[in-house]
């Protein structure tokens with residue numbers, strides 16, 4: 001058996017909520033590791049961290065899974081031993097001998113104050129033993145390339161030399177539920193991922209307009225939701241809305257340049273109604289300020305005015321390059337750039353309005369018959385797919 005120390009970081013500062021946050025994180029971790037033979041894994045909890053014992057053959061895979069869990073600050077593969085000076089030295093020497101690095105620093109943290117030696121005493125006793133046993137090792141406290149840390153805890157000693165970065169953030173599920181407008185582009189999967197990072201469970205809605213949008217475009221959206229599912233709650237919904245009837249009606253609007261603005265307002269109205277029916281408390285989009293002509297603060301204002309729910313725009317201030325970096329990190333990029341058009345891109349007017357006015361948007365809407373169509377679309381044109389155990393299943397019953 002090998003052991004992995006899981007650090008909670010920010011979660012340990014959560015005061016009264018600490019218990020709830022940590023228990024959610026444990027749930028999420030256990031779900032992630034469900035795919036392994038459970039006889040090969042053991043969970044040992046303490047106040048501010050978790051130790052997972054895992055058979056050596058699955059250790060790397062377990063680490064990879066843990067790297068996708070929000071709320072984990074960092075991870076270390078640790079050696080455990082009894083509170084015995086010779087045994088501690090033996091473990092440190094073992095690590096130092098295996099390492100290619102030679103500029104050595106020893107760091108001791110004594111969590112168990114009943115342990116008879118102080119951290120300084122321990123360091124003074126251990127360092128010479130290690131230096132004597134390992135060739136070419138030199139002490140470099142300011143610029144070490146081999147830092148070995150020793151934790152003295154109530155139930156024994158933990159020793160490690162590497163900290164692997166976790167995703168940080170908060171465990172998914174502690175910040176309520178959101179409904180993400182997933183378009184099939186680069187930005188909305190990244191916006192969804194960043195929302196999950198702060199602990200929000202994310203469901204998705206996609207608007208399609210067949211026959212103008214192809215089945216491949218829809219496949220792509222399913223694939224994107226699946227890719228980010230790695231970071232999401234174990235079970236979530238993807239709603240697919242056939243927006244064609246409304247799109248057709250929008251063609252009758254007098255002012256061409258307002259088409260995108262009005263389409264977005266309709267998306268928001270539908271997303272609001274759906275979210276209210278299903279308990280999502282916020283909407284999420286991949287809009288980024290100034291990225292395209294229609295993503296201006298005036299446009300955001302005109303879109304917001306149709307929404308009672310808060311609209312989160314996690315990538316609002318990000319440059320495209322920064323968004324692409326994240327999309328490559330979460331591995332959605334290659335799918336996002338597949339050349340299948342979604343509802344929006346097929347509908348872009350020659351010169352979309354960049355500074356729309358609310359009164360003008362309302363005037364455009366008053367010129368068409370959208371109310372009944374929107375209700376009809378809500379009632380009859382939304383399919384619900386539930387993601388569970390790695391795949392989507394359509395739920396036929398409209399009641400959630």
Ligand SMILES: Nc1ncnc2c1ncn2[C@@H]1O[C@H](COP(=O)(O)OP(=O)(O)OP(=O)(O)O)[C@@H](O)[C@H]1O
Nearest residue numbers: 181182183185186187188206207285286287343344
């Ligand atoms: N067909 C759609 N279904 C669901 N949401 C959409 C759709 N089209 C646009 N949106 C939402 O509106 C936001 C802005 O749309 P826009 O068309 O400007 O983005 P995009 O660049 O095509 O896609 P993305 O923002 O995902 O890269 C999207 O990030 C997404 O949240």
